[in-house]
Amino acid sequence: MTVISNKGIIFKSIPKGMPKVDENFELIHRTIDIENLNLGENELVLKNLYLSLDPYTRFYNLNNPALVGQIITGFGVSEVVKTNNPNYKVGDLVNSYGRIGWEEYSHVKADVTSDFIPIKKELLKGIPLSYRVSLLNVGGLTSYGSLMVVGKPKEGETIFVSTAAGSIGQIVGQIAKIKGLRVIGSTGSDEKVDFLLNELKFDAAFNYKKVNLDEALSKHCPNGIDIYYDNVGGETLEVAIDHCNKFARIVLCGMTSQYNITDPKEKYGVKNLGNLIEKSICMQGFTAGNYLGTDIQKEFEKDIFEWIKTGKIIYKENVSVGIENVPKGFIDMLNGNSIGKAIAKLADY
């Protein structure tokens, strides 16, 4: 039997506010006949093993009218099952840089093969393949790169990380610990506070739903904040600015508090930017691609394998299984209902 299932997730409509499984996504039932498929020059067929479920998909893909009706794309890990590309052979593993479909199999056209990077299997010894989805890929690189390049951590300083139990936050916090900083995290449940304190060994953590942020920062950052690693934006950013020290660095990684607000006028207005002058604060945004192919990437790859193998970095994942469950896993991640990095497992390797 050469005709097999190739279910996929279509972007049905632009969400107003938080996406809904039935309203904004559609599971489509297709098939693929890999054996009889004729591949054009340089084309590939990939069996998708893991998908990365990331906040950026909400504001980037799901706000783009041009993408409605198409399969959603993102980061992932796939296995080459058919190839007409001299750079790949059947059985190779590849990392996608944001271009793999939310589908069981992907027919990759020649013009996007540059978005896929071969995975060296020998590097994975003792490391779960799923880590390649994000931690060992752009997720880890951006956490590392942004903390190092924008945050410029110095031993003895204080860093405050919001969404600290999320995919980026947990890495940033642990790297900051390795670098000798005092690490404070905010997160959205008591269970996650426990995770931050007891598993990741943060110096302090709190459930932002249960505290007054201004008071919590006064309590947990008595010497002020030297680095604020911002994943939420809005009012949290404003309050954190008030607690920043002179020459503080604010790393703008994400603004989850604002992503579901579609009318620009309804977004939260930050009123205390004058503080950036008085305290000579540097506030800088970045995107995933900024550190690709730079020296920082080399340093990252050297450090991260070492830190994982020596247990200095631990990594928690929250795995949805099966293509049918990808939209729900994605929305749970946006809602903050899970601890650790949200991924989907589509097939065994």
Added chain:
Amino acid sequence: MTVISNKGIIFKSIPKGMPKVDENFELIHRTIDIENLNLGENELVLKNLYLSLDPYTRFYNLNNPALVGQIITGFGVSEVVKTNNPNYKVGDLVNSYGRIGWEEYSHVKADVTSDFIPIKKELLKGIPLSYRVSLLNVGGLTSYGSLMVVGKPKEGETIFVSTAAGSIGQIVGQIAKIKGLRVIGSTGSDEKVDFLLNELKFDAAFNYKKVNLDEALSKHCPNGIDIYYDNVGGETLEVAIDHCNKFARIVLCGMTSQYNITDPKEKYGVKNLGNLIEKSICMQGFTAGNYLGTDIQKEFEKDIFEWIKTGKIIYKENVSVGIENVPKGFIDMLNGNSIGKAIAKLADY
């Protein structure tokens, strides 16, 4: 006659909104007997020649309850008329780093002499002494330092400068021209637009009171903004962010649109900071002291004398004469009623 007039300006009360001459300032009539004044160790008597009238005085000095009832202080140029300090002799000229009183003569106590820097007269050949108030002092240094260090200008880029005819803006714009950038300025009167276009040779300039800023930036910065040099904050900052290119730098120098708003809740909230992520924008504040004593100061001093002498930088001043007129000159500066750097001349040299 050894007893002479020593009038000064007292900070009478914290202004609500724009300061008023009679309400917030008081001219006091005092005398000083220089000949019979006994100086303590290291003390000086200075005859104040020029004062610098700067926006920062509004939010820094005039919002500080602890300073009410005292003589206002700031930057200036003075002549030593009596000295008990081995580092100074009568006739020396000194620059004040923010500590000279708004008064005809200052009796400088030992503990603040470090806030005064001797002026090398040989460097002033052919350059007006008044330039030492700001252009050759912290005003010029901060313009130069912030543009170079935060703005990182590159030939062929576009810079947008707000309050472009002000003391900082006119220097920043001219340095950017020297560095080969396309320079666009906004200012508050048609007369100043003429000044920017015809005297400072900006590539484009507009009167912000007469245009829609969004449209004006679309028109004058068709390739987007690479550096926004912000002197006003608020809505202007928000609109400028929308026009910034990827990897743009925003230099936060001042927020004059917000200084007279005393209730923090009434300040303008900037809603589009998410753009800083999408476009990897770096937004950074600074204060005058940041570049003092650094390598940037040496480069500044080398460049600025050269540029003034070769006519590459021209410098317009707006001079109030006499201590009585200092508050009015200061308020005119805040109101944007004058072209060029606002200074006060208290005495001939």
